Amino acid sequence: MGIDRGKTIRTWRLALTCIFLFLISWYYKIPESSWSLVTIWFVMYEYTTVGGVLNKSMLRFLGTVISASYGVIIIYFCGNDPIINMLALVAGLFFYTYWFMGNDKTYTGTIGAVTLTIVLLNYNDIEVAILRAFNVLIGIIASVFMIRFFYPQYARNLLIEAQLGWCNQLIELIGGYLDLEQEQQSLKNKSYTFEHSFLANLATYNRLVGEAKMETKSLPSFTTHCIAIKEEVQLLFRLFNLFFATLATAEGRNHPWVIAQFEAMRHKVQAMKNQLLHVAPPLNQSIALFAEEDEKEAPVALVLNNREAIEALIEEMNALLDALGKEITHNVLIYEHYECILDDRLRI
Known part of the structure; x- marks a missing residue:
């Protein structure tokens, strides 16, 4: 089994953060310092991007x-009465249930309920509440600092890489259709594999969209266009x-005529790929160029079995590609606001 570079970086990031905080806590003898280390594990272990850790x-x-x-308010003003503490705990649980359960802030409810239980059952030790909040804050600051400056990984970059991967797959499908040496069954299998892979990775993509919202405050429309791109690509794979x-x-x-249409579609997808790589002119220029080529091919009579179905399906594919191109045109504005470093393997 080979060494995974991403996991190695994540492991070192976690280890260095824990070592750093352990030494700080030991040197300054910070009470209840274990909560800062627990915070690091909860915050940094699950998420790999700056946006994920921030969120x-x-x-x-x-x-x-x-x-x-x-x-602290309940304990201080109510004399730490066990009955009142229990009633306050139940009230707090209802608050977290109705405000934070079943949405994107569920984790707040979970941590809030755990913290409230610890604080209200502390046997007259109010310092526990204050020290827990203080150490959690220390752990958060350390986590954000390390994810930002120690080999940072951004969700916005991963979203663009996912979109580049889809473009590569579409180019491969179209190229396979134009390559007469490639068997029909092979095309079917490849198309099914790509669509299945797309659906299997949707949850990860959607999570990255949420994380990217924390990273793209200067361009909030980026994630909106990422969602639209996902929907257009999903329909394209289906078609x-x-x-x-x-x-x-x-x-x-x-x-x-069919060959000309697929050639034009391949050029469109290639233009989108180049834009995502930030190496191409505006996509509408490329699309206009290929649209002119399509018009030159139009006089060729389409005499085929299932002619109407083929025409309708190709027309729908072209419409989706045009819509996808517009979304990508807006999406690549991210390069004007942030530096995006992509995986070189996707440039092939």
Whole structure:
């Protein structure tokens, strides 16, 4: 088994952060310092991007501060009465249930409930609440600092890389159709594999969209266009899968009009890929160029079995590609606001 560079970086980032905080806590003899280390593990272990760590940190800090403040008020003004503490705990749990359960802030509710339980059952030790909040804050600051400056990874970059991967797959599908040496069954299998892979990775992509919101405050529309791109690509994979499964006959693969349409689609996707790599002119210029080429091919008579179905499906594919191109045109504005470093393997 080879060494995974990403996991190695994450491990070192976690280890160095823990060592740093352990030494600080030991030197200054900070009470309850274990909470800062626990915070590091909860915040940095699950998330690999700057946006993910920032989001998790904010949710953890919010839940901790709310419960610590609420618990201290109850204990201080109610004499730490066990009955009152229990009633306050139940009230707090109802608050977290109705405000934070079942949405993107569920983690705040979980941490808030745990913190509230610790604070209200502390046996007259109010310092526990204050020290927990203080150490959580220390852990959050250390986590954010390390994820930002020690081999940082950004969700916005990963989203662009995912979109580049989809472009590469679409180019491969179209190129396979134009390559008459590639068997029809191979095209069907490849199309199905790409669509299945796309659906399997949707949850990860959606999570990255949420994390990228924390990283793209200067361009909030970036994540909106990322969602639109995902939807357009999903429909494209479905249409290509349908086309290869039902209409991609040897007759059609040799027809001049069909070949011209697929060539034009390949050029469009290649132009989108170049834009995502930030190496191309505005996409609308490329699309206009290929649209002119399509018009030159239009006089060729389309005499095929299932002609209407083929025309309709190709027309829908082109419409989706045009819509996808517009979304990508807006999406690549990210390069004007942030530096985006992409995986060189996607440039092939």
